[in-house]
Amino acid sequence: xxxxxxxxxxxxxxxxxxxxxxxxxxxxxxxxxxxxxxxxxxxxxxxxxxxxxxxxxxxxxxxxxxxxxxxxxxxxxxxxxxxxxxxxxxxxxxxxxxxxxxxxxxxxxxxxxxxxxxxxxxxxxxxxxxxxxxxxxxxxxxxxxxxxxxxxxxxxxxxxxxxxxxxxxxxxxxxxxxxxxxxxxxxxxxxxxxxxxxxxxxxxxxxxxxxxxxxxxxxxxxxxxxxxxxxxxxxxxxxxxxxxxxxxxxxxxxxxxxxxxxxxxxxxxxxxxxxxxxxxxxxxxxxxxxxxxxxxxxxxxxxxxxxxxxxxxxxxxxxxxxxxxxxxxxxxxxxxxxxxxxxxxxxxxxxxxxxxxxxxxxxxxxxxxxxxxxxxxxxxxxxxxxxxxxxxxxxxxxxxxxxxxxxxxxxxxxxxxxxxx
RNA sequence: GUGGGUGUAGCUCAGUUGGUUAGAGCGGAAGAUUGUGGAUCUUCAGGCCGCGGGUUCGAGCCCCGUCACUCACCCCA
Numbered sequence: 001x002x003x004x005x006x007x008x009x010x011x012x013x014x015x016x017x018x019x020x021x022x023x024x025x026x027x028x029x030x031x032x033x034x035x036x037x038x039x040x041x042x043x044x045x046x047x048x049x050x051x052x053x054x055x056x057x058x059x060x061x062x063x064x065x066x067x068x069x070x071x072x073x074x075x076x077x078x079x080x081x082x083x084x085x086x087x088x089x090x091x092x093x094x095x096x097x098x099x100x101x102x103x104x105x106x107x108x109x110x111x112x113x114x115x116x117x118x119x120x121x122x123x124x125x126x127x128x129x130x131x132x133x134x135x136x137x138x139x140x141x142x143x144x145x146x147x148x149x150x151x152x153x154x155x156x157x158x159x160x161x162x163x164x165x166x167x168x169x170x171x172x173x174x175x176x177x178x179x180x181x182x183x184x185x186x187x188x189x190x191x192x193x194x195x196x197x198x199x200x201x202x203x204x205x206x207x208x209x210x211x212x213x214x215x216x217x218x219x220x221x222x223x224x225x226x227x228x229x230x231x232x233x234x235x236x237x238x239x240x241x242x243x244x245x246x247x248x249x250x251x252x253x254x255x256x257x258x259x260x261x262x263x264x265x266x267x268x269x270x271x272x273x274x275x276x277x278x279x280x281x282x283x284x285x286x287x288x289x290x291x292x293x294x295x296x297x298x299x300x301x302x303x304x305x306x307x308x309x310x311x312x313x314x315x316x317x318x319x320x321x322x323x324x325x326x327x328x329x330x331x332x333x334x335x336x337x338x339x340x341x342x343x344x345x346x347x348x349x350x351x352x353x354x355x356x357x358x359x360x361x362x363x364x365x366x367x368x369x370x371x372x373x374x375x376x377x378x379x380x381x382x383x384x385x386x387x388x389x390x391x392x393x394x395x396x397x398x399x400x401x402x403x404x405x406x407x408x409x410x411x412x413x414x415x416x417x418x419x420x421x
Numbered sequence: 422g423u424g425g426g427u428g429u430a431g432c433u434c435a436g437u438u439g440g441u442u443a444g445a446g447c448g449g450a451a452g453a454u455u456g457u458g459g460a461u462c463u464u465c466a467g468g469c470c471g472c473g474g475g476u477u478c479g480a481g482c483c484c485c486g487u488c489a490c491u492c493a494c495c496c497c498a
């Protein structure tokens with residue numbers, strides 16, 4: 001008991017019936033995203049630390065205190081990926097994208113952040129994400145968001161809100177930051193300690209503060225969308241127009257800034273109320289990421305969804321668990337001769353597509369049938385000395401208790417017919 | 422990193438103002454006459470009561486520490 005080895009904090013073993021839920025998410029993603037021209041990309045789970053530092057930004061919390069970084073034997077600094085986008089960008093840049101061309105990929109898998117775990121927040125968590133890279137057009141942003149919303153629809157997730165904002169171009173950002181600082185600076189004393197720090201470190205993030213005392217000031221702050229240059233305003237208006245045209249409902253939230261530095265123009269977030277103290281189900285936006293090589297940036301638009309949070313949202317909506325397929329036939333063997341023939345029979349049935357379990361211990365009939373019942377087998381195939389003499393096998397329907405005797409040679413065929421009927 | 426809550430059987434949990442060999446339900450195993458499951462009944466297995474110290478004649482219960490889990494803050498998916 002005291003020797004029990006539990007998984008590390010913030011990690012978990014995932015068993016049935018949860019595994020079926022995970023598979024459902026993955027299959028739904030694999031079924032939907034290709035309809036939008038996306039194909040699956042699998043990148044390594046660890047990368048050179050630089051890939052993330054340059055990609056995500058040195059000033060972010062993720063890079064400053066949440067990365068699992070270690071040295072390999074050659075002394076290189078490596079990091080378990082804390083998010084998917086940076087690695088995907090590395091892979092795409094590595095492969096090359098022709099000027100004016102576009103690449104669309106999606107991915108799914110574990111991410112790692114060294115945070116204190118809580119409901120909906122783990123150290124190893126899983127994301128499904130998508131990125132459309134290579135071109136900068138508002139329609140791409142809108143299409144990407146529409147796909148995300150479509151995905152949530154397919155998963156049956158209702159009652160979510162899509163929040164939308166723009167952070168403008170890289171050129172706009174200093175001006176916006178200045179305007180925000182100019183607004184908040186005179187009221188510094190009224191802000192919470194965190195916000196006083198943010199005022200100098202990262203004004204944008206101040207808008208995200210949830211402390212009640214800060215709300216009046218934040219609500220009165222100049223709206224980012226109004227501080228942007230003409231190019232950014234036009235871009236954002238086009239994104240909105242496209243969403244309207246597709247009938248995607250959204251809400252412009254001037255306070256939405258998101259935590260990663262690489263975002264430009266469009267940022268968005270899907271919120272849901274069934275996630276404990278968290279509310280973000282998915283988030284994303286348009287980005288320009290500096291590659292580790294240093295001399296280039298790659299542009300794209302994408303999002304990431306938290307799979308654990310998707311499952312929490314589905315649970316809060318009482319969406320039924322997809323059940324793992326149960327056992328169809330249990331081979332009951334009485335006596336050593338029958339037992340010796342049980343496994344070969346089970347194997348034949350499996351080759352015919354039947355989910356089959358088979359007695360391996362030579363227990364009593366009662367014990368074997370009890371097991372058959374426990375695994376919810378539809379049929380028990382019973383063979384003992386008298387069946388061996390006659391060359392038959394008894395098939396018992398465990399729902400109706402009706403049983404009939406078949407020639408052994410016909411077992412597979414008749415069983416399949418019975419299962420089909 | 423900082424707080425709150427909780428640690429008793431495989432699981433979910435009782436356990437009185439501190440009082441003998443530690444309880445239930447579920448789950449598991451075996452049985453209730455021949456080779457027939459589920460329902461019912463009987464029996465059985467399974468516990469360093471998280472760990473260490475302290476108070477006491479006596480601690481699952483009280484005190485201190487520690488570890489773990491969990492929720493929340495920060496931040497994010």
